[in-house]
Amino acid sequence: MHPIDNEHLPTDVKQRIEEILAKHKITTDSIVNNPITNNFIDAKPSQSTTSSFVGKEIKLDPSKTIMSKTDKKGIIEYANEYFMETSGYEEYELMGQPHNIIRHPDMPKVIFKELWTRLNKGENIHALVKNLTKNGNYYWVLTSFETKYNEDGEIISHYARRKAAPGNAVYQVEKLYKTLLAIEKTQSVAVSERYFVGLLEEKGMNYDEFILDILGIDQNSIASYFINENDKTSTPKRRGVFGRLFSN
Amino acid sequence: MEDLNFIPSDREVRLEPNQSLIFKFSNEYKLEYVNDFFTDFTGYEIHDVIGEGVEGMKHSDIPKLISSMLYESVENKKNINIILKNTTKDGRFYWFLTDFQYEIDEENKLLSFKYYRRFPSKSAIPTLEKLYKKLLDIENHASIEVAEKYLYGFLEEKNMSFSEYTAFLSKGEDFKSMVQKVETSQNLPAGKAGKKSWFRK
Numbered sequence: 001m002h003p004i005d006n007e008h009l010p011t012d013v014k015q016r017i018e019e020i021l022a023k024h025k026i027t028t029d030s031i032v033n034n035p036i037t038n039n040f041i042d043a044k045p046s047q048s049t050t051s052s053f054v055g056k057e058i059k060l061d062p063s064k065t066i067m068s069k070t071d072k073k074g075i076i077e078y079a080n081e082y083f084m085e086t087s088g089y090e091e092y093e094l095m096g097q098p099h100n101i102i103r104h105p106d107m108p109k110v111i112f113k114e115l116w117t118r119l120n121k122g123e124n125i126h127a128l129v130k131n132l133t134k135n136g137n138y139y140w141v142l143t144s145f146e147t148k149y150n151e152d153g154e155i156i157s158h159y160a161r162r163k164a165a166p167g168n169a170v171y172q173v174e175k176l177y178k179t180l181l182a183i184e185k186t187q188s189v190a191v192s193e194r195y196f197v198g199l200l201e202e203k204g205m206n207y208d209e210f211i212l213d214i215l216g217i218d219q220n221s222i223a224s225y226f227i228n229e230n231d232k233t234s235t236p237k238r239r240g241v242f243g244r245l246f247s248n
Numbered sequence: 249m250e251d252l253n254f255i256p257s258d259r260e261v262r263l264e265p266n267q268s269l270i271f272k273f274s275n276e277y278k279l280e281y282v283n284d285f286f287t288d289f290t291g292y293e294i295h296d297v298i299g300e301g302v303e304g305m306k307h308s309d310i311p312k313l314i315s316s317m318l319y320e321s322v323e324n325k326k327n328i329n330i331i332l333k334n335t336t337k338d339g340r341f342y343w344f345l346t347d348f349q350y351e352i353d354e355e356n357k358l359l360s361f362k363y364y365r366r367f368p369s370k371s372a373i374p375t376l377e378k379l380y381k382k383l384l385d386i387e388n389h390a391s392i393e394v395a396e397k398y399l400y401g402f403l404e405e406k407n408m409s410f411s412e413y414t415a416f417l418s419k420g421e422d423f424k425s426m427v428q429k430v431e432t433s434q435n436l437p438a439g440k441a442g443k444k445s446w447f448r449k
Contacts, residue, residue, distance in 0.1 A: 067405065077400070077401050078401020091386055092388070092390065095390055095397070096391070
């Protein structure tokens with residue numbers, strides 16, 4: 001079978017293959033009988049039609065918190081050990097980089113649009129997010145944010161804490177995200193946002209109520225979810241650290 | 249003497265609990281005095297360093313950020329107790345705990361300061377080594393500014409200054425009593441602190 005005649009391949013992929021073949025002066029006939037390329041040629045799309053990325057799920061330790069700190073634009077300034085362990089990156093690869101380096105392609109943009117709208121107002125948001133590790137695996141988290149301001153009341157940093165997302169919540173939200181992503185790919189983010197708003201309207205809930213409903217917990221429980229006795233880092237401290245950083 | 253092709257080795261020399269290197273600097277940061285033990289321990293002659301600084305003994309494993317923290321503390325006449333690595337004349341390395349004492353006049357002007365390099369707690373070193381490696385990698389791949397932000401976030405998460413973090417890792421009684429001693433002397437009126445602790449040594 002001719003590699004670029006594969007009916008399952010999207011047009012842009014076919015085009016890219018043609019470009020690569022032309023660049024390396026490879027005739028398509030010469031790769032048809034190659035056992036390695038044959039695997040690729042015969043590949044059928046995975047069952048999920050929206051997921052372009054196939055990786056393994058990494059199960060998180062529910063007692064641990066993935067923590068990171070970014071500037072107001074989402075540039076990573078600090079990430080704790082569990083963040084590094086889970087994401088598979090080294091510190092030097094992440095520090096100074098935008099946070100969306102760990103964004104999974106299965107995530108609809110509309111979720112991050114809402115997330116950043118909230119963060120820019122200094123508001124917290126609990127979102128269920130699928131994150132991408134360095135080697136293409138993924139993990140699901142539930143987020144919680146805290147904003148820090150300077151003396152002039154301007155946002156200087158965001159502290160993000162993430163806990164393992166409950167499996168049943170992931171199951172529910174995964175279906176919604178697939179729909180939203182499909183709308184974004186075929187239409188636009190604005191359309192997927194309107195769809196999401198319509199869904200919330202039908203349920204008679206706002207976003208926060210919707211998330212709590214999916215998690216099956218109330219407002220107080222979600223706060224305690226992020227405070228763990230064994231995990232001192234999840235308790236925000238407000239002492240003036242900067243002045244003390246270079247001295248006793 | 250001929251300058252041998254200087255390659256830092258991975259061999260360590262250890263400071264013992266009762267040993268310290270003592271440097272006295274002028275208000276212009278010129279080295280005025282070093283103790284004899286410095287010569288015994290590092291292999292440098294006193295005339296190699298007097299009138300100069302201690303820059304040449306820096307170890308390449310120590311991030312620039314950490315060295316600049318030290319200078320910043322000195323400029324602000326603040327003590328800082330952190331664990332650093334340095335080289336001896338023959339290229340071996342040693343770990344030490346920093347400790348500063350300042351002599352200040354009535355107008356809060358610096359007259360001189362002493363820089364002690366003391367016995368470091370062994371338990372703290374493996375953790376610090378990893379942290380320094382991370383900071384160095386960030387410095388090399390990004391910048392000192394990015395490394396500084398990382399360290400700031402790291403300490404902020406622990407709600408500790410770097411001195412406090414070093415003490416936390418050290419957990420040694422020696423370190424505690426030493427730091428307490430220094431803190432007590434710092435609470436004395438300006439001008440007396442340096443002298444008092446000088447006699448105590």
